[in-house]
Structure formats: structure tokens, C-alpha cells
Amino acid sequence: MMLRPATSTDVAGLTDCLRAAYAPFEQLGLPPVTEGIADDIRDHTVWVAEVAGEVRGGIVIVLGETAHIANLAVHPDAGGHGIGKELITKAIAVARGAGHDTVQLATHVDMHETQAFYRKLGWTETGREGKKVYFQIETK
Numbered sequence: 001m002m003l004r005p006a007t008s009t010d011v012a013g014l015t016d017c018l019r020a021a022y023a024p025f026e027q028l029g030l031p032p033v034t035e036g037i038a039d040d041i042r043d044h045t046v047w048v049a050e051v052a053g054e055v056r057g058g059i060v061i062v063l064g065e066t067a068h069i070a071n072l073a074v075h076p077d078a079g080g081h082g083i084g085k086e087l088i089t090k091a092i093a094v095a096r097g098a099g100h101d102t103v104q105l106a107t108h109v110d111m112h113e114t115q116a117f118y119r120k121l122g123w124t125e126t127g128r129e130g131k132k133v134y135f136q137i138e139t140k
Contacts, residue, residue, distance in 0.1 A: 001083060006046035006058065011038045013055030014048055017136055020096075021073035028108050028131075033071060044070070047090050049083045057083040061092050067095035067139075069105040088121055096139035103139060106132045 006014060018034045040046055040060045049057035056078035060071040069091055074083045095103045105123075107114045109131050119125075123135040 004047045006041045013056045017075045018073045067100035067103045074079045095111040
């Protein structure tokens, strides 16, 4: 596996990866996670995980007043190999390098495995609102 910054040539691969990763959750009424990938790559910090020349994971990090993970996905065919953990580690390092003390994210209240994944990596739940569960981690 190789982690690298995303480029405009990764739009199709990252879109396919997101579509596959979120397919099991379609019934939850999630926002359209595959729209605006080209804009994300242009406007934000986006990293991809490449396996055998194919995008198998990606993370969108929005750096502003806060550091926020806007999207994280690992292709189901590549799950269980540490890609998600490596992408999270990269996001925390990017946020720290940009001067942020914490990173935030939100996930769906019914995505229990996702919540367990974040907790296992040391994230703390900071609140709930509607269908969203908010998490935060320190970058230190």
C-alpha cells in the first residue's frame, strides 16, 4: 500500500472507492458522498491509499478554523488491512502540521462499526445531533 496526495487523475478511482464503501449504507439516507470529489481534491487536503495501482482508500481533510475529516472510505475489497488507520494517522499528522490541536469528524448514528473503529483509534465522542455522532481526537 502507498499513501499519497490525491491528484485530479484520482477522481474516478476515489469516486468508485467511495461508492463501494458507502453502498452498504444507502438505506441510511446519507448525503451524496461521491459528489464534488474533483472540488475536494482542488480545495482541500486529500490523500489516497493505492494498492496494486488502484485507489483503495481515501480521506478528505478540511483545514480552516478547525481540522475536520469530511470523508474517509476504504474499498470493501481492501478492508481489514490497516488502510483506514493509516489514512487517519495521515490526517492527524496533516492537521498537526497545520497547527491544529484537534481533528473532528461526524458519522451516522447507525454506522456502529464505524463508530467502534474511531473509538478503537482513540477518538472521543463529543456529541450527537439528529442522525450525526461527533468525534474528536487530539493531534499531540
